[in-house]
Amino acid sequence: MKFTPTAIPEVILIEPQVFGDERGFFMETWHAAKFAAAGLDLAFVQDNHSRSGRGTLRGLHYQIKQPQGKLARVIAGEVFDVAVDLRRHSPTFGRWVGVILSATNKKMLWVPPGFAHGFYVLSPEADFLYKCTQFYAPEDERVLRWDDPELAIAWPLPPDLPPLLSAKDQAGVGWREAECYP
Template sequence: MKFIETAIPGPIIVEPAVFGDDRGFFLESWNAAKFRDGGLDLAFVQDNHSRSAKGVLRGLHFQNPNPQGKLVRVTAGAVWDVAVDIRRSSPHFGKWVGVELSAANKRMFWVPPGFAHGFLTLEDDTDFLYKCTALYEPASDHSLLWNDPALGIEWPLGGIEPKLSGKDVVGKPLSQVEAFS
């Protein structure tokens, strides 16, 4: 497994070793010892799976209090995945990093606590899986406005209007979210 740092300290791209032949492939999507050796000593308490049509934008979500770290991956289709640093004490506050995750590239992305997270589906029937370090708590759930000009996220929309949930339509701009200290 390769652990690749991003432009912002914290989020990590994970490239698993893939063993393939004419029958298909095998990979380890989670191995506590290998992740610990890669600098990520994690304990997960919840797994989630979503399926979305092309053009669905989910996020930018975070929990405060009870922040979640998320190890995310795609098993069918593709997404543009984004993490935004919302730790006010961070020199990278309000900065974002994005990565394409797909069934083809088999990459995973670690989004640590203290970051808002979201993704845009690039293909129909995209299956998005994620492991969380804290349980979902509706009272702690928040949405950072996906298109806040203060963030300047470069979503690969290709001229389409994204499909959003009601919660994401009314997400708060960075200046108004309950960010972390």
């Protein structure tokens, strides 16, 4: 596996080694020893799977009391995946990073605790899987507004076509109002 820090060094792009032939392919998506050797000594407690149609934007979500680290990947389709640093003590506080995850490129993204996370579906449909380091706690969940002008996330949206949002995501708070981590 290849582990590459992004513009926010704690957010890591992971490229598994893929073994393929005319029958298909094989790859490891999680190997505790290999991740630990790369400095990611992780314990996961929950796996999630979402399916979304083209134009769906989910996020930006985070849990304030039980921050979740997430290991994200796409097994069908393609998404633009985003992490926003909400750690006040961090030199990258308020910055975001975005990458394309797809069934074709087979890349994964490690989003550590202390970040808001979301994705936008680029393909007709996408199956998005992620492993979490903490259990989902709806009472602790917060939503950061996806289109906050101060964050200026460069979502790859088609012109004049707003994303499909849940009611929860439509009610997200702006950057200045967001609860952040110490």
